[in-house]
Amino acid sequence: MQNGNIHFFNTLTHQKEKFVSIEPGKVKMYTCGPTVYDYIHIGNLRAFLFEDIVRRWLEYRGFQVTQVMNVTDVDDRTIKASKALGIPIKQHTECFIKAFFEDIEALNIEKADYYPKATEHIPEMVALVKKLLEKGYAYRGEDNSVYFAISKFKDYGKLARIQVGDLKAGARVKVDEYAKEEASDFVVWKAWDKDDGDVFWVTEIGKGRPGWHIECSAMSMKYLGETFDIHCGGVDNMFPHHENEIAQSEAATGKKFVNYWLHNEHLLVEGKKMAKRLHNYYTLKDLMAKGYDPMAIRYLMMSAHYGQQINFTFEGLEAARKTLERLTNFVNRLLETNGKPAGDKINQLNEGVQKGFEAAMDDDLNVSVALAHLFDFVRDVNNLLDNGEVSKEEGKGICDLMSKFDKVLGVIGQVKEKEKLSKEAEELINRREDARKNKDWKTADQIRDQLKTMGIVIEDTAQGIRWRIEKD
Numbered sequence: 001m002q003n004g005n006i007h008f009f010n011t012l013t014h015q016k017e018k019f020v021s022i023e024p025g026k027v028k029m030y031t032c033g034p035t036v037y038d039y040i041h042i043g044n045l046r047a048f049l050f051e052d053i054v055r056r057w058l059e060y061r062g063f064q065v066t067q068v069m070n071v072t073d074v075d076d077r078t079i080k081a082s083k084a085l086g087i088p089i090k091q092h093t094e095c096f097i098k099a100f101f102e103d104i105e106a107l108n109i110e111k112a113d114y115y116p117k118a119t120e121h122i123p124e125m126v127a128l129v130k131k132l133l134e135k136g137y138a139y140r141g142e143d144n145s146v147y148f149a150i151s152k153f154k155d156y157g158k159l160a161r162i163q164v165g166d167l168k169a170g171a172r173v174k175v176d177e178y179a180k181e182e183a184s185d186f187v188v189w190k191a192w193d194k195d196d197g198d199v200f201w202v203t204e205i206g207k208g209r210p211g212w213h214i215e216c217s218a219m220s221m222k223y224l225g226e227t228f229d230i231h232c233g234g235v236d237n238m239f240p241h242h243e244n245e246i247a248q249s250e251a252a253t254g255k256k257f258v259n260y261w262l263h264n265e266h267l268l269v270e271g272k273k274m275a276k277r278l279h280n281y282y283t284l285k286d287l288m289a290k291g292y293d294p295m296a297i298r299y300l301m302m303s304a305h306y307g308q309q310i311n312f313t314f315e316g317l318e319a320a321r322k323t324l325e326r327l328t329n330f331v332n333r334l335l336e337t338n339g340k341p342a343g344d345k346i347n348q349l350n351e352g353v354q355k356g357f358e359a360a361m362d363d364d365l366n367v368s369v370a371l372a373h374l375f376d377f378v379r380d381v382n383n384l385l386d387n388g389e390v391s392k393e394e395g396k397g398i399c400d401l402m403s404k405f406d407k408v409l410g411v412i413g414q415v416k417e418k419e420k421l422s423k424e425a426e427e428l429i430n431r432r433e434d435a436r437k438n439k440d441w442k443t444a445d446q447i448r449d450q451l452k453t454m455g456i457v458i459e460d461t462a463q464g465i466r467w468r469i470e471k472d
């Protein structure tokens with residue numbers, strides 16, 4: 001089966017490569033999910049949106065995708081945060097798991113097939129640690145924790161491209177997060193200590209809890225097999241998290257862990273790295289509470305290439321909202337058109353935009369170029385519509401094409417859904433129609449004004465009345 005000609009930039013090889021799945025027509029894909037110690041911020045959401053586009057594009061090209069996104073509900077941060085509040089860790093994380101699902105739904109992110117929780121996969125993690133101990137890749141420290149010996153794994157550093165000097169051998173790190181410069185033996189199983197409180201499991205390898213990195217190795221391989229196609233994540237997780245995932249998994253199985261590693265770049269807010277102390281730190285709920293449309297947020301965050309930093313600004317958000325309005329108005333015009341057939345002109349435009357859009361997306365998901373093709377197309381078709389061209393049938397054909405693109409973009413359908421009129425507005429529009437038929441212009445105008453105060457603009461056209469929702 002031929003599934004297009006997709007090329008991805010593979011972090012592992014530092015090259016753009018043609019994507020070939022292990023099993024024809026099927027893709028197995030893992031994405032590092034949220035650490036549920038707090039509300040996720042829009043930087044996290046950029047990663048989930050990028051992964052959504054990866055998945056949607058593979059599906060557009062006919063692949064059947066199995067996606068796993070883990071939920072980290074036990075690690076250093078979740079323990080620290082629940083302790084600070086003095087509540088059980090489960091109670092703490094459940095609240096943020098719920099919030100996470102609300103966010104991805106609001107952004108129209110397709111659901112993964114599995115959302116495994118770390119706390120529900122402790123036996124799998126223990127089995128993996130045992131294997132590493134048996135094979136001599138891991139050892140027990142004097143604190144009774146188990147560490148991965150990076151000197152035993154000759155490929156250590158291949159993903160993040162770091163050289164591990166001899167001096168580093170034997171140095172140990174017990175925390176989940178650390179910098180490249182601190183590369184050293186990392187913890188795979190943390191022996192209980194008093195800071196962990198009541199967070200521990202009594203297992204064959206002792207009383208304790210898993211290290212963060214082993215969680216993803218165990219859960220990804222359980223659902224996707226020892227070797228799978230794609231692993232995605234934010235660039236900030238490349239080291240140490242993904243590097244350690246490779247080391248643990250490949251040391252345990254002796255097989256290649258993942259064929260394609262895809263990393264998205266950071267999101268900046270108003271040109272700066274997001275930080276609470278800079279007051280430029282936002283969750284989706286913050287933005288929605290300020291009245292911003294999640295579809296505009298989705299559009300803004302996915303419209304740049306994932307490999308580039310994106311600058312999130314309120315000006316950009318406003319521009320995104322207007323762009324979506326243009327797209328929706330375009331679709332509305334197409335639904336109503338009844339002009340003279342444009343024939344070959346339309347066929348050529350349809351063919352051109354599809355070719356351009358697909359080639360750009362196949363080229364390492366170049367969304368910005370794909371969108372440029374789309375907007376050239378919108379402009380050209382709008383020109384035809386202005387000239388009274390585009391028949392009803394042609395309009396429908398273009399709408400179908402737009403829906404096809406929107407399966408990937410995931411924005412127009414959502415906007416249109418929300419634009420459904422309220423019952424009240426619908427009745428008013430009908431009453432106004434009756435008034436016009438009876439040449440009762442006064443009532444018709446009154447109703448028009450009333451609708452205007454509800455944010456609904458009525459236009460009388462040769463084809464009948466048209467309405468649109470005005471957001472300003």
Ligand SMILES: [Zn+2]
Pocket residue numbers: 031032033216241
């Ligand atoms: Zn992970």
